[in-house]
Amino acid sequence: MTTVRVTFDIAGLPSHHSAVSAALAEFDADLRNARALRAAAEEVPTETPGTKGQWSDLVMTLTGPAVLAAAVRVFHLWLSRDKRRSITLTKVVTDGDGEQRITATIEGENISGETVRQALERFE
Numbered sequence: 001m002t003t004v005r006v007t008f009d010i011a012g013l014p015s016h017h018s019a020v021s022a023a024l025a026e027f028d029a030d031l032r033n034a035r036a037l038r039a040a041a042e043e044v045p046t047e048t049p050g051t052k053g054q055w056s057d058l059v060m061t062l063t064g065p066a067v068l069a070a071a072v073r074v075f076h077l078w079l080s081r082d083k084r085r086s087i088t089l090t091k092v093v094t095d096g097d098g099e100q101r102i103t104a105t106i107e108g109e110n111i112s113g114e115t116v117r118q119a120l121e122r123f124e
Contacts, residue, residue, distance in 0.1 A: 004091050004123045005044075006058040006075075011084040011107075023078070023085065030074045031058075037070035062124050071120055075106070076113045083109040091123050 008027065013020050031037060041060045062068060079085050086107035093100045106119050 002062045002123050004060050004089050006060055007088040009086045027078050030077055034070040034074050036066040040067045072113055072117045076116045079111050089123055
């Protein structure tokens with residue numbers, strides 16, 4: 001099992017902007033409709049310095065194909081609504097050298113579901 005922190009962003013808008021709040025509400029609604037992902041995900045306060053308000057990150061445990069498929073569907077849907085949106089995935093790996101962070105950001109216009117799937121599969 002792999003645990004990944006998911007951070008959401010809309011380029012050019014501060015985290016307390018009403019459009020950001022609306023985008024987060026959209027994601028929450030989509031998450032509630034994705035039964036497999038809902039069970040594997042938990043919202044936590046953001047680790048992003050300088051942010052305030054209700055903006056939060058999602059901690060998700062990739063437990064299998066159903067969770068991966070649900071995450072691809074929900075992330076792709078959220079990203080496709082506005083080309084300024086991005087999702088950053090972070091996994092913390094602890095080994096003999098200490099703690100390392102592995103990060104990937106999904107952003108751009110007309111992002112395919114396959115692109116989202118490939119990014120998530122890097123963290124399995």
